[in-house]
Amino acid sequence: MTVELAPPPATGPSDASAAAVEVRGLSITVAQPDGTRRAIVENISFAVPRGEVLALIGESGSGKTTIALALMGFSRFGATIAADCLRVGDMDIAAMGQSALRGVRGSRIAYIAQSAAAAFNPSRTILSQVIEPLLVHGLAGREEARARAVALFRSLALPSPETIGDRYPHQVSGGQLQRLMAAMALITGPELVILDEPTTALDVTTQVEVLRAFKAAIAESGATAVYVSHDLAVVTQVSEHIVVLQNGRMVEQGDSARILTAPQSEYTRTLLAAARPAIRPTADAALDKVLTVDSIHAGYGRIVRGMPATPILADVGFTVRRGSTLGVIGESGSGKSTLARVIAGLLPAASGEVLLEGQPLPRAMAQRSREQLRRIQLVFQNADTALNPAQTVRDIIARPLAFYHGLKGAAAHARVDELLDLIRLPRALADRRSTELSGGQKQRVNLARALAAEPDVLLCDEVTSALDTVVGAAILDLIDELRRELGIATVFISHDISTVRAFCDEILVLYAGRAVERCPKAAFDGHSHHPYTRLLIDSVPDMDPTWLATRAAAAGPALAVSAIAPELCRFLPRCPVAIGGLCDSNPPPLHVDDGRAILCHRAGGPGDASR
Known part of the structure; x- marks a missing residue:
């Protein structure tokens, strides 16, 4: 079905073969405390033909999002954008003032963020937010805007396109919300669409459908796109061109097929290798069963005869031996994170037991002893929300040292330094706040805080989902090494099957809260x-x-x-x-x-x- 979107402005370039986006000599600098300026992006040049997709790939801190946002004339506080050419259509972005830029953001240039949940206001209906760009920029009346939205919903393969807009954000799935955010971006008929890691947090089956919908909708609209990603397999499906970035500089660029089959840079080859994780050898686990989950039923709401009003998990059970790793996979909503919360005591099970070395644990965290709490630690998915931004790294790691081990003063200071060495972070970072760290560094601090308790069981809930492939691989290598050296039993929850297959000794597959398969790694292939x-x-x-x-x-x-x-x-x-x-x-x-x-x-x- 063809979607009728707002046509591009008549003032666009007359030569249809000309590049729709042109960047030459782009540099972005930030002010330093000593009055000097430091380049975070330096001498970037590329062009994107009209109607095609360019992918920006690289590790965290490589400048991908910074460059993409510069195409909207946006930079972080204290940063300065300079370029020989920064053009989108007929617009010289670098020369435009803030008032003019506000007029094109959301209309001629659209942005699709990584987190759809953060992009929507939970107190307003979906439709009111999707059509807002049309109304704010005066591009359509309310009835016409609604008709365009419904057409987009249908094009993006959303269920009940006539009525889904009447729901609130919490009433649709993550994949549906991601597509609805795409509708909000595409509804004005933009010349350029910037997609910033829009499928990173999605499970594999949902990701496939969202990618297919994105690709079809962008093609039908005729928009040019810049796709920011660290996932090379995803980039392969959506882009014609790739720019590889490292530390704010271009490493290489070219057609996607050439980059993926014949990379010229050693760094690009490193990214490709990280995208195809090597299978790690199975741990020689001791025979003792550290963690046992037995016939767990769990959910939300009132519990009647051992069953919750809203059931999530049904009759889930497994064991994990010391030094081994169980991978738990399944789509969003399958109950993976609920399982971690039950084991940690954050969500009391309705029935069934969690046993630590054969001893049943109280179902609720509040009923567990300090020693029982210490022995099971949960590493959360999002380090940004898990770490207190007002505290230094030393304060964050020292807190469990004091709570579980009574360490304070010089002894705690020395142990923090040891833990920083353990997670491969410089001791000089101890006095920085988490907001001053990269994504990979934050996740290492998140891990160090859990390790400070000296646990027997480590619950890792999607700990690499927001990280690029290289940093994610480094975190996995670290966890793998630590659980072998320290004998920690690990439950690794993820929607990334390639990672689980490479990293875990045994795999548990959840569907709609029920375990449908369990097998050793050797049998999974x-x-x-x-x-x-x-x-x-x-x-x-x-x-x-x-x-x-x-x-x-x-x-x-x-x-x-x-x-x-x-x-x-x-x-x-x-x-x-x-x-x-x-x-x-x-x-x-x-x-x-x-x-x-x-x-x-x-x-x-x-x-x-x-x-």
Whole structure:
């Protein structure tokens, strides 16, 4: 379906073959305490043909977002933008004042951020926010704006396009909200769309559908796009051109196919290697079971006869041995983070037990002893919200030292230095606040705070999802090394299947709160899988530029649950190999064979349960 968007202004360049975006000699500097200026971006040059997508890739701190925002004339406080040429269409961005820039931001230049949840006001309906750019810039009346929004909702494959705008942000899924943010950006018919890591926090199946929707909508609108990402597999699917950045400077640029198949820079080769994580050897775990999760049912609301009013987890159980790592994967809403909260005591289970070395733990954190709290530590996904911005790194790490071990003064100071050495951070950073650190440095401090307790179990909840591939790989290497050296049992929660497959000793697959498969790493690359696990594996992007176009759409809506009877297979509404008269009438049996467990009727027969 063709979407009728606002046409580009008539003042645009007359030569349709000319670059829609041109950057030459872009440098961005920030003031230093001694009065000098330091370059954070230096001598950047590139051009983007009309209607095509350029990807900016590199590690955290490489300048990707800084460069992208400069295309809107935006820079952080104290920074200065200078360029020989900074042009979008017929607009000289570097020469425009703030009043003029406000007139083009959100109209001729649109921005799609990483976090859709942060971009929407929870107290207003979705439609009122999506059409706001049209109304603010006086580009359409309310009725016309609503019609354009509905057309975009339909183009972006959103459910119930006529009415979804009447919902509030919390009433739609993360993937739907991400597409709705794209609608808000595209509704004015912009000449340039900037996409800043828009799929980083999405699970693999949702990411596929969002990428497909983004690519189709941008192509239909005729907009030019700059895509900021650290995920090379994603970049491969959406971009024609790539600029590789390191420490604010260009390393190389060229057509996507050439960059990905024949990189000229050693740094680019490093990024490509980090995007294809090597399989780590399985840990030689001791025989003792450190953590046992037994028949956990959990959710929200009033608990009646051991069942919550809003169930999330149903009959989930597993064990983790000392020094080994269990990977927990599944789509958003599958119950991964809820499971971590139950183990940590943040969310008391409705029924079932969490046992530490065979001893049952009180379900609620408030009922656990200080020693029990110490032995299970949770490393949160977002270090920005987990770390107190008013405290120094030393204060943050010293707090659990005092709480759990009674260390203060010189002893605490010395232990903080030891922990900084352990996580490979310079001791000089101890007196900085977390706001002065990079994303990777913050996540290391987040990890050090958990390690300060000297735990037996480490719960890592999406700890690398917001990090670039190189920094994320470094964090994983660090966790892997520490859990081997210290004998820590690790539960690693992620939607990144490639990372889990490379990093973990055993893998647990959750769907709609129920464990549908559990297997050792060695068996995960085999052919026999639950159909849902097969869907997850097939949804991992690869470096083939044709992958997105050739991949079939996922069957059914994400996390649909059978409405026939809750005891039936929860994947039934989406299962492409369901057996009529069996799957829709009998609960799936659990088949256990050679360390692998699959909850599926087909798993009992020969071959792949997903076929």
